[in-house]
Amino acid sequence: MARSLNLEDNCFLDKYGERALMQARFNFFPPCPRPDRSLGLKPHADGSAITIVLQDKEVEGLQFLKDDQWFRVPIQLPHALLINVGDQSEVMSNGFFKSPVHRVVTNSERERTSVAVFCSPDPDNDIEPVDGAVSETRPRLYKKVQDYGSKYLQYYQKGKRAIEAATKILPFVDEPTAQSTPTSVFFLKLSSFSLFLVNKGSAFFKGFEVKLCLCNPPDFALQYTAEACVTFPFGEKP
Numbered sequence: 257m258a259r260s261l262n263l264e265d266n267c268f269l270d271k272y273g274e275r276a277l278m279q280a281r282f283n284f285f286p287p288c289p290r291p292d293r294s295l296g297l298k299p300h301a302d303g304s305a306i307t308i309v310l311q312d313k314e315v316e317g318l319q320f321l322k323d324d325q326w327f328r329v330p331i332q333l334p335h336a337l338l339i340n341v342g343d344q345s346e347v348m349s350n351g352f353f354k355s356p357v358h359r360v361v362t363n364s365e366r367e368r369t370s371v372a373v374f375c376s377p378d379p380d381n382d383i384e385p386v387d388g389a390v391s392e393t394r395p396r397l398y399k400k401v402q403d404y405g406s407k408y409l410q411y412y413q414k415g416k417r418a419i420e421a422a423t424k425i426l427p428f429v430d431e432p433t434a435q436s437t438p439t440s441v442f443f444l445k446l447s448s449f450s451l452f453l454v455n456k457g458s459a460f461f462k463g464f465e466v467k468l469c470l471c472n473p474p475d476f477a478l479q480y481t482a483e484a485c486v487t488f489p490f491g492e493k494p
């Protein structure tokens with residue numbers, strides 16, 4: 257990425273620091289009889305620096321927004337990893353790389369799984385455009401941001417984009433983050449569907465042991481207006 261902008265090789269990597277973060281999210285999208293009425297994942301951009309996505313090899317669903325149109329991501333290339341630019345790369349590159357908005361649509365007949373690994377700099381490192389990406393002809397577009405990941409979640413839960421507040425004009429509004437329950441495994445039951453979510457910890461997901469996972473239960477709960485929401489203690493099956 258640095259080389260493609262004619263910048264120092266390590267200029268982005270140096271920002272990751274000693275305690276760079278890697279968080280894995282295992283997504284399970286059950287079949288949904290009304291794909292026209294519900295989304296698997298609402299439109300969002302990732303708060304990471306980069307995200308590595310392994311899509312379901314049989315069921316499509318991921319779409320990216322470009323010029324006000326949604327584009328499907330094909331799955332024809334087996335075992336391909338999709339590398340997505342996240343907000344923190346947009347900030348560090350001073351907007352040369354854009355963090356695209358994407359969503360996941362549901363399928364009426366088939367379930368879909370995906371794994372997203374979010375790679376981010378050490379949260380203690382402030383994020384700002386690297387020197388080489390700012391010049392007289394390209395003024396600095398983003399301000400210095402502390403702990404981008406936390407700000408991202410606060411904004412995300414309100415359906416807003418933190419990157420917009422990272423531009424130089426708008427101030428960040430610091431508000432308390434929604435409480436997330438310490439339970440590790442959530443099963444949300446909506447009629448015959450279930451959604452499996454993993455917070456920090458480890459659990460079994462479709463026969464694989466899942467470790468080091470982080471996602472945001474309150475946020476997901478908003479996406480699925482569950483008629484009945486049942487949470488189970490870690491490790492138990494419904």
Ligand SMILES: O=C(O)CCC(=O)C(=O)O
Pocket residue numbers: 281283297302309310311317318358360369370371372
């Ligand atoms: O399911 C996918 O293909 C992508 C998931 C995604 O965008 C995410 O977990 O942030």
Ligand SMILES: [Fe+2]
Pocket residue numbers: 300301302358372
């Ligand atoms: Fe995403």
